[in-house]
Amino acid sequence: MIKLPLSKLCNVGTTIFSQMTQLANENEAINLSQGFPDFMPDPELLNYVDRFIKEGFNQYAPMGGMMRLKEEIAKKIENSHKSVYHPDTEITITAGGTQAIFTTIATFIKKDDEVIIFEPAYDCYEPTVELFGGVVKRFEMNAPDFEIDWNMVKNLVSDKTKMIILNNPNNPSGKILKENDIQELIKIVEGTSILILSDEVYENIVFDGKQHLSICKYPELKKRSLLVASFGKLFHITGWKVGYCAAPKALTDEFRKIHQFNVFSVNTPIQLALAEYMKNPDHYDQLNQFFQEKRDFLRKGLATTSFELLDCEGTYFQALKYDKVSDKNDFDFARELTINYKVASVPFSSFYKNKLNDNVIRLCFAKKQETLERAIENLAKL
Numbered sequence: 001m002i003k004l005p006l007s008k009l010c011n012v013g014t015t016i017f018s019q020m021t022q023l024a025n026e027n028e029a030i031n032l033s034q035g036f037p038d039f040m041p042d043p044e045l046l047n048y049v050d051r052f053i054k055e056g057f058n059q060y061a062p063m064g065g066m067m068r069l070k071e072e073i074a075k076k077i078e079n080s081h082k083s084v085y086h087p088d089t090e091i092t093i094t095a096g097g098t099q100a101i102f103t104t105i106a107t108f109i110k111k112d113d114e115v116i117i118f119e120p121a122y123d124c125y126e127p128t129v130e131l132f133g134g135v136v137k138r139f140e141m142n143a144p145d146f147e148i149d150w151n152m153v154k155n156l157v158s159d160k161t162k163m164i165i166l167n168n169p170n171n172p173s174g175k176i177l178k179e180n181d182i183q184e185l186i187k188i189v190e191g192t193s194i195l196i197l198s199d200e201v202y203e204n205i206v207f208d209g210k211q212h213l214s215i216c217k218y219p220e221l222k223k224r225s226l227l228v229a230s231f232g233k234l235f236h237i238t239g240w241k242v243g244y245c246a247a248p249k250a251l252t253d254e255f256r257k258i259h260q261f262n263v264f265s266v267n268t269p270i271q272l273a274l275a276e277y278m279k280n281p282d283h284y285d286q287l288n289q290f291f292q293e294k295r296d297f298l299r300k301g302l303a304t305t306s307f308e309l310l311d312c313e314g315t316y317f318q319a320l321k322y323d324k325v326s327d328k329n330d331f332d333f334a335r336e337l338t339i340n341y342k343v344a345s346v347p348f349s350s351f352y353k354n355k356l357n358d359n360v361i362r363l364c365f366a367k368k369q370e371t372l373e374r375a376i377e378n379l380a381k382l
C-alpha cells in the first residue's frame, strides 16, 4: 500500500444528495431528495438525438460548442432579458452547470483570493474555491424568509474579494432576488474589480408571475459576470450533463483557456438535438407553469399536515419546517423519514457550513403526479 499524498479536500466526503439517494434505495423510499425528475423528457427531443447520431454527428464538437446551439442560446437570452451575447465569442457549452462553475472558479481564483457566497448554498461552490486556494466568506440567509442584509454583505468585502457567487433562484430555499437586492449588489460592486458567478440554472422555474432577474439585464453587473445555466434543469435531462456559460468576451477568453483542458468539448449529437429543440420557445416558456402545478399540488397536499410550508418562489424544491412534528435534528429527522415513512428528503443544514439545525428539510417536487401523491400520503401520517 503506498502512502497517499495529503488530501486536497480533507473535509469533503460523499455529497448529502448521494447519501440520501442511497438511503432511499436501501429502504425503498420515495426519493424526493436529489434534484432530478422521475419522468421522461419530451420524445421530440429524444428523436432529435437519435437522428443526429444516425446522421453521423459523432465526433468532437468545436471547443466552445456547436454554433447552432450557441445561436439558439443567444436568441433565448435576448428574448428573455433583452441582453445580447455574441454566440461565437461569449457563449461556451459546458458539461453541465457544475463544470461551468468549476471552470469559472479555476479560471479566476488564486491563492488567498476571497469569494463571497450566500448560504444555504449549493454544495460545489466552497470545495472548488478551496481547491484553488481561495477563502470563502459566507453570508447566512435564514429561514423562514431568507432575506439578505446587504450591509452585512458589504462588510464581507475586502481588497482581497475577487468574486461573489450568486444562485438565483436559490436551491434549496426557493427564494428569488428582487429588484432591491440587485440594486444593493450594484452599489457594492460598482468601482471594484469584483467578478460575479451567477448560477441561474433554475432561471425558467419561477412562479406566480414573478420575474427572474438575470444578472445580464444589468450592464454594471453583466460586464463582470459569468452566467451559468443547465439544460438538465431546463429540459428534464439532468443525466445528459450539458449546460453553458455566457460572459463578455474578455471573461470568456480566459474561461476557455481552462475549459479546453478541462473537457475540451461537449457531446456533439446532444448539442445539435438541443439546438433543434430550442427553435420552439414553448419548450422552455411553459416550464414555469409546468412546475407551478407540481408545486401547488404538493403544497395543497401538505397544507393540512403538521409541517410548515415555507415560501417557494422558484426552483423545484419545497422547504418544510418540521418543528411541530419532531424535535430531532434535521439529519436524524431526514433519516427517520426515509426509513420509517419512506420519503427521502435533504436536511437543510447540509447547505450551511456552520448552522447545526433549523428544523427544515428540502423536498424535490420534479416528480410524477403519482410519486407526489404517495409522498403526501406518507408525510400525512406524521
Ligand SMILES: Cc1ncc(COP(=O)(O)O)c(C=O)c1O
Residues within 6 Å of the ligand: 035, 095, 096, 097, 098, 099, 122, 167, 171, 199, 201, 229, 230, 231, 232, 233, 238, 241, 242, 243
Ligand atoms: C444551484 C445548482 N447549481 C448547479 C447545479 C448543477 O447543474 P448540472 O446538473 O447541470 O451540472 C445544480 C444541480 O442540482 C444546482 O442545483
